Amino acid sequence: MIKSAGKQSVLVNRVVIGLLVAAACLGPGLVRAQESRLRDTIDREIKAAWEKGKLASPARSTDAVFLRRVYLDLVGMIPSYEETTAFLADSDSQKREKLVDKLLADPRYARQQAQVWDLAMLGRKNKLVDGTVGYRNRGRFRVWLAKQFEANEPWDRIAAKILQAEEDGSQLYLAAYRDSDEMVNAVSRFFLATQIQCAKCHNHPYESWTQKDYHGLSGFFVRTIAVDVPGKPEITNQTGNQYLVGEKTIGEALFSLEEIDPKTKKKMTVPIKPKFLTGDELTEPDPPQDYVEPKLKAGELPPKPAFSRREKFIEWMLAKDNPFFAKAVANRVWAQFLGRGFVHPVDDFNSSNTPSHPELLKAIETELVAHQFDVKWLVREIVNSEIYQAADVGAVTDALPQFYERARIRPLTVEELTASLQIAMGLGVEPALKAEPSKDMLQYLGEPTDGQSRFQGSLSEHLFLHNGEGFRGMCRPNKGNLPEKLVQGTEDWNEKVERMFLSVLSRPVTSEERERFVEYLSTDSKDAKQTAQRMEDAMWVLVSGSEFRFNR
């Protein structure tokens, strides 16, 4: 066990945080935010930091780079050949803003947000009682989340509904974290951006957390119970389980002391009262006298309690003066699009992890609250900023540059890769929406980062790219796909190669590339089999290189 640092440093931290808060409140960012659009505040604040740090300002992204970036971020797939050529040919000076509006209104937007947030909440391989939260059994939750984003439900409402776990499909989150310790860890990390599991070793601006605080939080979740019942779990027609979540009327969080009970030779335990992270203990009515929880059959939930501790937690979390909730989501949405949170990683606000741009974080938080947690509004402001639209080139090596002086580099998720391969091969949006990542795709491309968003180039990913059918099969001329159209088409090879690049890499080909690819593709052009093989090779090169693998 780790001892927490002494009281003195807590005091120092409080003072520092106090000063930061004061500075943020008095700072110019906030005042100006009232009279201008948030996107302007973003640009002004980030540029001010560049000037202060004597960093060169990046160029603006090219239209093609912006187009691919914003498609992947907002709708989860690359633009089609038609969408790309139309956008690049458009001479309207407002075309980027118009594109953003179009994509935010696209049904794919809600689906993509649901995928991103679902993964942020549940991870790729979260354990469930009967296995893991794999791609398939999370479908019902994704569909439910997509409905929330489609209706543009305010984030505080979505959060409440996830923790109430009453709407059909919303239950997976609490069901996945069945044990109250797991719920405390997950809820505090995701909704409050606070790592209470380290309460044993962390100081915190509001108080020095102890193990008892941790177990105090457990008190709100210890009565929560999840069961599974047969049902159709997801988008596809498979059978499986669906999850229901309820709450018992009694039950306390227990805290193990270090002392050993001489009789049982086991650690002694004491019950701990529920306590909020802000330090107040919950006041609650006494449970009904002599209440005994009924024996439950498999798949059965207990009767709804007259007093719900979990509901009290939700009320506390969403209260106007909650110091965690709003800034957690402000920082998280920012990081979703800019790669790095002002506080990074996004689930670890603590006194030693200070925000890189505290005034801007405060401004976004304040504006988001003023806009009633309208996430779509915030996304629109962020992607319309010059900072989001910065170029992808430069000498910075960081995937997620500290000062946002170059666009972030993130690997495509396996869902984005699956859909984008369909688009790249000219199969259209409908098949792209229907395509599900195969088991192999999930295994070899499902977890490209180390969990802290650092990309790990794994050899097994490349073995799969080289030798698996997932990519090569898509690249092979077949059933009306683009490779087939190209080998059968009568156009000039120059034209064909131009189309390939616009379809797969969403940009025009360079003359050097055109020459190289035409040469590659037109060798053995009398031999249909060889030509088909060369087409597969060339497409494979385009989809397995860095340019396709990452969103930048």
Next chain:
Amino acid sequence: MNTNFKPGTCNSGQHLTRRSLIKGMLTTAGGLAVANWGALTHSQTIAAEAKRSGKRCIMLYMEGGASQIDTFDMKLGRPTAGPFRSIKTSASGIDVCEYLPKIAKHADKLAIIRSMRTKSVDHGIGGYHMHTCYPSSEKFPHAEIGAMIAKYCENPESDLPSFIKIGGGSGVYGAGYLGPQYEPLVLADDGKLPGFANPSVSPEIQGRRGELLSFMEHRFAENRSGEPFAAHRSAELRTIRLMRARKAFDVADEWNKARDRYGNTQFGRGCFTAVKLVEAGVPFIEIGQGGWDSHNDNFPVHKANLSVLDPAWASMLQDLQDRGLLQDTLVVWTSEFGRTPAINGQGGRDHFGRAWTVVLAGGGIKGGQHYGASNQDGFEVEDKPVDEGAYFATIYKTMGVDHRAVHYLGARPIWATPKGSEPISELIG
């Protein structure tokens, strides 16, 4: 300029030797192969720096945290003792748990450190600390031990990966500041290669399309120095080499003869594969054994795990000795932490870093000894506490790696072990 992505050269990137790969990475400007990996730009040449010691290391990692009291630091007759009894071993004064009968016969090879005192007692942070020697809270791209040993002990001419993890459950902490060429190859629990290791196209097609890919990557990298791109390219090149070396992983026939000795388990097969890979020249292999996190039912869990561990570990030591490899192969038995002396209400033991045990053998380690001690009930270290720094320094010293080797991330220096870390000389022969 020597680059792996030079357009127009014959099959570049497809027929590289390890040395030319490294040279290419070193001399490539503009972020082509490894952009500004501080470690590389600050070293004179890799070849001169990496003094090949011929040493190898196998790390047996007990994922979740193995209990010291139920293995090598038993507290018979004390309130913290569980139900397990102890047995005598081949070394006088060393007793071990009754469920380690085969390893008991090798106790003369074991140096048992019973005074580990470590700081990170949850799985994520503990795994990080016990793989990198640094706390994860520093938020620095530290390199894990396998990457460090790969860098200093690899054979540059070999196509085999220099850092292999068998079973990824113990976590991949990565090569960090050492650069993507030292990222691990992760194998399945039983040591088999990931799927798709057999080339799907002819060498001719692989060569020509690889050349086209190199051309594209070269154009793309010209003004894009991002680390993920470099990692992607490096993995591509290492994959080509792995496909060439894949036969070394095919141990199926020999396993049929060895499996009765190792125990017919995935972990046993992983251990056998590790012996074969060490023999083929791989400098670092970690094998994870899962399922030690016994907050509930500690004793049945440990009994079951020990029955898998014991024959595999013992047969590995025996085979290394029989093949004349043990002198140069360090075998480490470790976890992210130990388990509490106190037994909780569910018959489990919880996470514990204040006084726990790791075991070293081979590689020149002086066997048949205890080092350090915990107190009567096992709650504290009583003699010669060993922290993360001393533990790593001892391993590095044994491997012939400077435990204070310095690398740079940009301008910031980082050492293999923190300041003040010293190897435990009593353990090293």
